[in-house]
Amino acid sequence: MDNLVWIFISSLLINNFVLAYFLGLCPFLGVSNSLETSFRLGLATIFVLLITAICAWILNTYVLIYAPYLRLISFIVVIASTVQFIEMLIKKLSPALFRAMGIFLPLITTNCAILGLAIFATNRGYGLIEGIVFALGAGIGFTLALVLLAGLREESELSDIPKLIQGIAMNLIIAGILSMAFMGFAGLFSAV
Amino acid sequence: MSQDKPPDAPAVSSVRLVLTLALAGLISGVAIIGIYEVTLPTITINKARELREAVFKVIPGVTRMQKLVYKNGELVPTTKTEKDEKSIYGGYDSQGSFIGYAIPAAGPGFQDVIGLLYGYKPDQKLVVGMEVLESRETPGLGDKIYKDAEFVANFRELLVEPEIVTVKKGMKSRPNEVDVITGASISSKAVVRIINETHAAWSVRLPQPGSEPLMTEPEKAVDEVK
Amino acid sequence: MAENQNESYEAFIKGIWRDNPVFVQVLGMCPMLAVTNSAINAVAMGMATLFVLVGSSFLVSSFKQWIPKQVRISSFIIIIATFVTVADYTLLALVPKVHKELGAFIPLIVANCMILGRQEAFASRNTVRLAVMDALGMAGGFMVALFSLGAIREILGNGSLFGVDLFGEYFEPWVIMILPPGGFLTLGLILLFFNWVTQQKDKFIAQVVEAERVASDG
Numbered sequence A: 001m002d003n004l005v006w007i008f009i010s011s012l013l014i015n016n017f018v019l020a021y022f023l024g025l026c027p028f029l030g031v032s033n034s035l036e037t038s039f040r041l042g043l044a045t046i047f048v049l050l051i052t053a054i055c056a057w058i059l060n061t062y063v064l065i066y067a068p069y070l071r072l073i074s075f076i077v078v079i080a081s082t083v084q085f086i087e088m089l090i091k092k093l094s095p096a097l098f099r100a101m102g103i104f105l106p107l108i109t110t111n112c113a114i115l116g117l118a119i120f121a122t123n124r125g126y127g128l129i130e131g132i133v134f135a136l137g138a139g140i141g142f143t144l145a146l147v148l149l150a151g152l153r154e155e156s157e158l159s160d161i162p163k164l165i166q167g168i169a170m171n172l173i174i175a176g177i178l179s180m181a182f183m184g185f186a187g188l189f190s191a192v
Numbered sequence B: 001m002s003q004d005k006p007p008d009a010p011a012v013s014s015v016r017l018v019l020t021l022a023l024a025g026l027i028s029g030v031a032i033i034g035i036y037e038v039t040l041p042t043i044t045i046n047k048a049r050e051l052r053e054a055v056f057k058v059i060p061g062v063t064r065m066q067k068l069v070y071k072n073g074e075l076v077p078t079t080k081t082e083k084d085e086k087s088i089y090g091g092y093d094s095q096g097s098f099i100g101y102a103i104p105a106a107g108p109g110f111q112d113v114i115g116l117l118y119g120y121k122p123d124q125k126l127v128v129g130m131e132v133l134e135s136r137e138t139p140g141l142g143d144k145i146y147k148d149a150e151f152v153a154n155f156r157e158l159l160v161e162p163e164i165v166t167v168k169k170g171m172k173s174r175p176n177e178v179d180v181i182t183g184a185s186i187s188s189k190a191v192v193r194i195i196n197e198t199h200a201a202w203s204v205r206l207p208q209p210g211s212e213p214l215m216t217e218p219e220k221a222v223d224e225v226k
Numbered sequence C: 001m002a003e004n005q006n007e008s009y010e011a012f013i014k015g016i017w018r019d020n021p022v023f024v025q026v027l028g029m030c031p032m033l034a035v036t037n038s039a040i041n042a043v044a045m046g047m048a049t050l051f052v053l054v055g056s057s058f059l060v061s062s063f064k065q066w067i068p069k070q071v072r073i074s075s076f077i078i079i080i081a082t083f084v085t086v087a088d089y090t091l092l093a094l095v096p097k098v099h100k101e102l103g104a105f106i107p108l109i110v111a112n113c114m115i116l117g118r119q120e121a122f123a124s125r126n127t128v129r130l131a132v133m134d135a136l137g138m139a140g141g142f143m144v145a146l147f148s149l150g151a152i153r154e155i156l157g158n159g160s161l162f163g164v165d166l167f168g169e170y171f172e173p174w175v176i177m178i179l180p181p182g183g184f185l186t187l188g189l190i191l192l193f194f195n196w197v198t199q200q201k202d203k204f205i206a207q208v209v210e211a212e213r214v215a216s217d218g
Helices: A004-014 A025-030 A035-063 A068-093 A095-101 A104-109 A112-123 A128-157 A168-183 B014-058 B149-153 B185-203 C002-013 C029-034 C039-062 C069-094 C096-105 C107-111 C113-121 C128-158 C180-217
Strands: B064-071 B074-078 B087-092 B098-108 B113-121 B126-134 B165-167 B177-179
Touching: A004 A128, A025 A104, A025 A128, A025 A168, A025 C029, A035 A068, A035 A104, A035 A112, A035 A128, A068 A095, A068 A104, A068 A112, A068 B014, A068 C069, A068 C107, A112 A128, A112 C096, A112 C107, A128 A168, A168 C180, B014 B064, B014 B087, B014 B098, B014 B113, B014 B126, B014 C069, B014 C096, B074 B087, B098 B126, B098 B185, B113 B185, B126 B185, B165 B185, C002 C128, C029 C096, C029 C107, C029 C128, C029 C180, C039 C069, C039 C096, C039 C107, C039 C113, C039 C128, C069 C096, C069 C107, C069 C113, C096 C107, C107 C113, C113 C128, C128 C180
Parallel strands: B165 B177
Antiparallel strands: B064 B074, B064 B087, B087 B098, B098 B113, B113 B126
């Protein structure tokens, strides 16, 4: 269970954050109409997830042992401030990078995947390295799901789809099928 | 957070902004601490009761228990909780005689981590009970590891030497064998693997049979259930 | 005053159907799908969200004069997070089993865009009374959505409702319903149904308008 490889593959495929845990659905359903945008959003999310995992560990280890009830509020404040800070940093250091993915950062703040990661890592008692691996797997899994849906949506735009089903309904059904496909990854680790 | 400034925002001093947030934070803090203190006794009691019930279930005949932690090469009773501790539970009868250990274990199952508690009698090297505490296995299939009474019954008198072995359903012939659930072989094998691995880790830490830690003073915090 | 009452009623009822947060505004997706694998979980989440939304709307509306615009989002979040923490501990103390089922999704109520959205769009700009009615309506609509999804998934996927077996032992449960794909598919189909209803309504209205036009022409 503490096995790093298991944590990584589990959060990426077997228990994909979007398709199995239902986290990060707002961007998943809302922003996935373009492959390019989705990929960039995914990268930005991976970045924020990594930072969140580290901050959550620091908070849990040094601060929250004295005040466990402040966990939720402190996580949120930290996530919001981190995103704001990263946005400023990227703007200053690399305007090109900011143009590419800067606009997504505020969107990421309300992404339940970020808060979800912090809470899961806390509940499972992950240490620093485990938390980072978890964040990496979760982020790549999120990006993967987003990119898959975006690709399918781009394809479907060229097809003749009945007006009735267009929109969120179709995206959800496609997501359901994707989720079913990902269920096939379960049992990936039973070497017994 | 989007600190958008609507065009008609009156000029407000930064002091006022900081004060507002500080005040909000203060009131929020008080409310949270308040609810925490109010609910803490109930939550602690609930947790203790749940643990007690699980321990009593996996070691039949036990009426008292205490937490034992492995520290500096020794197994000692404790009432505290520390980070990264290696702890198990000792079960005793009403006279305080040692009956068995309740050992928590966890590991990857089919879908996600399976968390369980198993009862163990070191003198006979027998597993005497198993209770699944956490599982996200497939409903209708993998969740039989706790819903199928026959599977759970495998663990009532299970020899751990040389190790627990899984066999096809109905083929169980030796005391260290477990019948696998048809259609849920991976989840069943995961349970067995988890117990084997945990046993391997703990068998070197447990004291010799006969010299288990004594039941320390009475129904302390662990036992206190209203 | 009759007008006031009307306003309040309007604020309340729009959340249930016309502006239903889930089916129309498509907000609050994450908890929607995650906790609706059984009716009781869905209802519990609905109650928790109701508590947080009404409480937050009440406070935000009461203090809207004192919250400077620049820090309003942060203040809203602090208020919401406080209510969520209170709900979390209360649930843990009163119904630990349900709390365990809902798991991390109780703290995640904070990230539910519906709640923050209501504060920004309504509660911070209206009277306390209207804000509370709006909150009740939205939370009510959310509860309706949660319950319908939860009930459908539990009945099809487990053959039970609120834990009570409905079909006896010969019912073969459609297990996928209580698993993640079931959540996506069920919601997708419900939204499809909503689309269809809206389409039919528009068609009907167009027909009526056309008929009246023909009648007034002829």
